[in-house]
Ligand SMILES: Nc1ncnc2c1ncn2[C@@H]1O[C@H](COP(=O)(O)OP(=O)(O)O)[C@@H](O)[C@H]1O
């Protein structure tokens with residue numbers, strides 16, 4: 534049997550006062566994988582991370598690290614290290630002392646500790662500030678110090694809870710890249726929590742989308758973006774329009790949905806054998822694949838007639854906001870040259886077209 538680096542089996546967390554924070558959480562992580570947890574505030578990301586770290590007890594379920602049961606093992610005996618958003622740097626200690634502290638706690642002999650601290654200072658380019666204290670560090674240096682502290686104990690699994698949240702956008706981008714490179718060079722497993730979908734998608738080998746304590750979907754970023762499995766994921770990730778309707782069965786691998794705007798087809802994200810006709814489903818239309826046409830064309834045409842709302846032109850790109858008959862707004866982007874023959878004045882009718890293969894049909898009750 535394959536041994537995973539980390540495995541969560543049916544993990545559940547109930548806080549005192551009966552708050553169910555996490556339920557039915559299953560996850561299998563390979564050695565060296567970069568996993569992002571993403572979801573709205575309060576969905577249970579931090580709680581799950583803290584249970585993996587042993588900072589929070591597990592109400593039920595099993596936590597395995599490299600095949601060994603760690604469900605009830607105390608935090609200091611786990612091969613994990615945690616980095617928090619506020620970094621928790623000791624203000625009275627220098628950078629070097631901050632990094633060495635974790636080794637002192639673990640009673641690593643002084644000469645061995647000094648060697649490891651030096652190595653990590655070099656790796657994370659903290660040499661210039663090794664003897665400085667927190668107040669004289671920049672945002673990026675604090676971030677690297679937090680990483681150095683996490684890595685110096687040589688964990689198997691590094692847990693990061695919104696570690697870039699305190700940084701401005703530019704620094705965030707460059708540290709995201711550094712972090713990715715570092716993770717590859719160390720070949721250790723990262724579990725990275727964020728509430729930002731773009732960060733989750735750009736960082737993760739796989740992304741776990743959470744909603745109200747439960748896992749909605751675990752997929753690689755491309756699959757997650759192009760093939761959502763639930764209406765929650767379709768709304769949370771990407772730029773999708775959802776149209777509710779009644780399932781009418783499959784034909785040529787495409788699910789047909791009766792909607793207020795006619796029959797629409799898309800790839801089903803569910804097993805058609807498990808869904809009966811007339812079940813409520815959602816048709817998911819990604820903005821990226823919509824084209825604008827002057828009028829409906831061809832018998833196999835998939836499309837919707839909309840009303841032009843507003844129009845913004847940014848160089849070669851035109852961003853058009855259109856409205857469905859029920860007033861749902863859709864943002865469509867197009868190259869200016871592709872819209873030359875269209876009447877896009879506000880109030881004009883325009884036809885939206887797409888390839889049915891690019892649309893997805895999701896069912897929330899499979
Ligand atoms: N120590 C606690 N005691 C009671 N409830 C908590 C505690 N920590 C978190 N919660 C609740 O558990 C749920 C999940 O919280 P959390 O894991 O912090 O979510 P996230 O990190 O996704 O924002 C929320 O409803 C939150 O209010």
Ligand SMILES: [Mg+2]
Nearest residue numbers: 575578579580
């Ligand atoms: Mg949190």
